[in-house]
Amino acid sequence: MLISQDEMPLVAMEFMNAVHSEDIGIINELFALVVAYDRGKSSIEAINDKYQEWIAHTVEHFRGEEVMMIEKGFPPYAMHKGEHDRALDEMKRIFQEWQKTMDSSVLKIYLIEIVPLWLTNHIASMDTVTARFFDTGFSPCGIAH
Ligand SMILES: [Fe+2]
Ligand SMILES: [Fe+2]
Incomplete structure (x- = not known):
């Protein structure tokens, strides 16, 4: 296992915690396939399928947060979105x-x-601050929604 679920910081929005937990599950599965591949026990196709699944999940993970940031008028939206795009x-x-x-x-x-x-x-x-804003309307810029 690469990342333990216990290492995952919890945020104030349950829907975000659920997506993060799924993400860690996919990352651990991908890592296990890569390790097995080096021992001749998995395939390029298996790694590619899992990696593509991870990309698709990440697109939805980030989009879910971005849609809600726009809906709720999160002031530092561009900064959080920029970091998603880069990653x-x-x-x-x-x-x-x-x-x-x-x-x-x-x-x-x-x-x-x-x-x-x-x-x-x-x-x-970023996710912690964003989830707190969704939950309470408090943002690091001091603008309540
Ligand atoms: Fe997230
Ligand atoms: Fe995020």
Whole structure:
């Protein structure tokens, strides 16, 4: 297992916690497939399918938060959306690099060194502030909705 569900910071919106928990499940499944692949026990197709599932889930994960940020008029929307766009671009770029090189260390380095830290930091910072705003109307800019 790469990320334990216990490491996931909880935010004030249950729908967001549920999506984050699913995300961690997919990341752990993907990592297990990559490790198994190195031992000749999974396939490129299995990794590709799981990675595509992860991208599709992430598109929906981010869209769900962005739709609600727009609906509720979250003031620092652009900052949070910008970080989603950057993370999704990186996820797609790593997939392309893996497709080009077929080098599983590209996936391992990304999954071990980048993803867990990024995800827990993002949830602990932007998602936490955003969920609190959804819940209470309090934003870091001091504008209540
Ligand atoms: Fe999130
Ligand atoms: Fe987010």
